[in-house]
C-alpha cells in the first residue's frame with residue numbers, strides 16, 4: 001500500500017529527522033494517506049507508518065471490516081475488543097516492530113489521553129508530527145482543486161439563495177438549518193463545519209456558536225459556512241445588512257473588502273504566507289482598526305477546513321502552485337458589531353493567486 005509515490009516525500013522527511021514511526025488517527029491526514037477516514041470514536045485506532053516502508057493498524061474489532069476494505073490484504077492488524085482494552089494490543093505491536101525507545105511522530109488526531117497512556121506504557125520519544133503531516137498534503141493535485149472549485153461554487157449558490165430567505169423575524173437557527181438544507185439539495189456531500197450565523201451584537205465574536213437570536217428590522221449578519229465535495233472543503237463568509245446600511249457601516253465594510261482584495265491580489269507562487277497576512281493587516285492598521293482585526297488573515301483548506309498553510313504573521317512558508325487557503329479579514333468591536341469577508345484563494349497552474357468563490361463582495365442590503 002505504501003508504494004504509492006505520494007508516500008515518498010513522507011519517508012524522506014521521516015528518514016531525514018530520524019523518525020522511526022508516524023501514528024495517524026482518523027482524520028484528514030488519514031483520508032489523504034489511505035483514501036478513507038473512519039471518523040471513529042473514543043476507542044483508540046490508528047495507522048502506524050514506519051520509516052522503512054512497513055505499516056500496521058491498531059483498531060477495535062468494530063472498525064475492522066471498514067479498515068480492512070480501506071487498507072487491503074497486505075496490512076497487519078492488531079485488534080482489540082471492548083472488554084479487553086487496547087493496552088495489550090499496543091504493547092504487542094510495539095514489541096513486534098521494536099518501537100520502544102524510538103522517535104515517534106504523532107498526528108493531531110491521536111487523543112491527548114491516548115498519548116498520555118502510550119507515554120506511560122513506553123519510553124519512546126513521542127514528538128508532535130502535525131506540521132510534518134499537514135505540510136505534506138498542503139499542495140493539492142489539480143483534480144483535488146477541481147473538487148474545491150465545485151465546493152466553492154455550491155457555497156456561492158447557497159449565499160445567493162440566502163439573500164432571498166433572510167428577513168426580520170426569523171432566527172439565526174432558521175438560517176443555519178436553511179444553509180444545511182440548501183447544501184443537501186444542491187448535492188454537496190455534507191457541510192464542512194457547523195454554519196456560523198452571527199447577528200446583531202453577536203457578530204463581534206468571529207466563532208460565535210449560539211443561534212437563538214431573532215433577526216430584527218435593522219441588523220448586520222455575518223454568515224460563515226462551507227460544504228464538502230469528494231472530501232474537499234469550501235469555506236466562505238459574507239456580511240449582510242438587513243434594513244439598510246449607514247455611512248459608518250459602509251466605511252468599515254469598505255476597509256474589510258479592500259483588505260481582502262489587496263491580500264488576494266498579492267498572493268502568488270513564491271511569496272511567503274506572512275507577507276500575505278501583512279498585506280491585509282497593513283490596510284486595516286492604516287485605517288486605525290489594527291486592534292480590531294482579531295484573527296490571522298487565513299488558513300489552508302483541503303480535507304480539513306483548517307490546515308496548512310496558515311496565513312499568519314509567523315509563517316514564513318512559501319506559497320506554491322496547488323496550495324489553497326482562505327483570506328478572511330475582519331473588523332470586530334466587542335459586544336457591538338463585527339464584519340468579515342472570506343473566500344478561498346488557490347495558487348493556480350500559472351502560479352497566480354485565484355479566488356475560486358465568485359459571490360459578490362458589494363454591499364448586500366436586504
Ligand SMILES: [Mn+2]
Pocket residue numbers: 235236299326328342
Ligand atoms: Mn475560514
